[in-house]
Amino acid sequence: MIVRTIKSILLWVWGILTTPAKTLGLGVLTLGGFMGGVIFWGAFNTGLEITNTEAFCISCHEMESNLYEELSRTIHFSNRSGVRATCPDCHVPHNWTDKIARKMQASKEVWGHLFGTIDTRSEFLGLRRELAEHEWSRLKANDSLECRNCHSEVAMDLSRQNPRAAEIHTRFLLTGESTCIDCHKGIAHQLPDMTGVDPGWKVAPELQGEVLPIAQ
Amino acid sequence: MRGQDRSGRLSIGRLLAGPMLILMTLFVTAAFAQFVPELNGYPDPMAEEEIGPIPHWVTDDIRQMRAYPEQPPIIPHSIEGYQLSVNTNRCLSCHKREFVQGSGAPMISVTHFMTRDGQMLADVSPRRYFCTACHVPQADTPILVPNTFKDMLELGAQPAGTE
Numbered sequence: 310m311i312v313r314t315i316k317s318i319l320l321w322v323w324g325i326l327t328t329p330a331k332t333l334g335l336g337v338l339t340l341g342g343f344m345g346g347v348i349f350w351g352a353f354n355t356g357l358e359i360t361n362t363e364a365f366c367i368s369c370h371e372m373e374s375n376l377y378e379e380l381s382r383t384i385h386f387s388n389r390s391g392v393r394a395t396c397p398d399c400h401v402p403h404n405w406t407d408k409i410a411r412k413m414q415a416s417k418e419v420w421g422h423l424f425g426t427i428d429t430r431s432e433f434l435g436l437r438r439e440l441a442e443h444e445w446s447r448l449k450a451n452d453s454l455e456c457r458n459c460h461s462e463v464a465m466d467l468s469r470q471n472p473r474a475a476e477i478h479t480r481f482l483l484t485g486e487s488t489c490i491d492c493h494k495g496i497a498h499q500l501p502d503m504t505g506v507d508p509g510w511k512v513a514p515e516l517q518g519e520v521l522p523i524a525q
Numbered sequence: 526m527r528g529q530d531r532s533g534r535l536s537i538g539r540l541l542a543g544p545m546l547i548l549m550t551l552f553v554t555a556a557f558a559q560f561v562p563e564l565n566g567y568p569d570p571m572a573e574e575e576i577g578p579i580p581h582w583v584t585d586d587i588r589q590m591r592a593y594p595e596q597p598p599i600i601p602h603s604i605e606g607y608q609l610s611v612n613t614n615r616c617l618s619c620h621k622r623e624f625v626q627g628s629g630a631p632m633i634s635v636t637h638f639m640t641r642d643g644q645m646l647a648d649v650s651p652r653r654y655f656c657t658a659c660h661v662p663q664a665d666t667p668i669l670v671p672n673t674f675k676d677m678l679e680l681g682a683q684p685a686g687t688e
Contacts, residue, residue, distance in 0.1 A: 508618035
């Protein structure tokens with residue numbers, strides 16, 4: 310019974326779509342379609358831009374009272390040259406396809422907001438390691454693309470860095486052995502419990518030696 | 526027990542008469558006022574005070590001599606933005622025993638493995654976890670308090686076996 314009803318509705322829609330228009334002119338249809346397309350695409354892009362601003366990100370209490378507060382004390386927020394990185398600069402890919410993919414993933418965050426996954430500071434702290442790991446793995450997978458949108462290693466003048474930084478960058482970054490996020494975790498937010506997370510510059514496994522048995 | 530015996534200081538305090546003590550306090554305060562900011566803030570707490578630029582840290586990575594053997598070594602690099610909390614310790618990501626081979630940083634002293642009960646642990650003891658309680662970077666600024674510190678070698682300390 311239900312199957313038959315659905316089938317009849319579908320056939321009716323199919324009929325409307327395949328029957329030539331009787332009262333509308335070809336101009337109305339093509340121009341109207343074109344205008345409709347422009348309006349739809351404009352609105353879609355505007356919506357995308359609005360949801361890609363810091364103001365939108367911190368309109369949620371989860372973001373404002375936890376992550377934004379922490380960001381406001383770091384060098385990416387306030388510094389001598391006055392360049393500021395906002396939330397989407399680091400957390401949303403700039404490339405269109407990747408951006409749409411990230412936006413679709415973010416629908417889970419809307420779900421979390423509506424159902425109060427993070428309502429309190431302690432709930433946030435409880436999830437912090439997991440959330441941080443998501444971002445670490447994302448940046449690891451795309452070779453720290455969002456860092457490199459501003460910090461290019463080609464434009465990095467190692468002779469203006471202090472010798473220690475220059476040496477480490479030469480050894481790990483320029484060789485492609487490590488990527489930014491390997492060492493610079495927690496650059497813009499406080500870190501979760503880092504138990505078991507290696508510093509990114511560890512020497513090659515064959516040079517690390519044996520793991521000693523734990524004395525119990 | 527260093528610094529536990531206060532009897533010497535107390536007896537000097539008792540010897541000094543009240544007016545003289547006040548006079549001395551005033552003198553000392555006047556002498557230091559130009560160098561040291563008041564611990565309880567500026568005289569007019571609601572006024573907007575001019576804040577000078579933040580001095581630059583000494584970040585030349587050159588290990589400095591200690592002024593006395595027990596002095597906690599100073600940090601010759603920038604620690605700007607380093608996180609040091611119950612969750613993470615940025616200092617130990619280089620200065621920990623397991624990591625010094627890769628980082629080339631000096632290992633934290635083995636004295637830091639001892640708990641306050643004298644028990645040696647396999648890693649840093651909780652009481653030594655917060656590095657910046659003792660170790661600090663330096664900035665190239667005028668000294669806040671004038672002092673007459675002399676290295677003990679200048680005072681005529683002799684190496685063992687010379688007596």
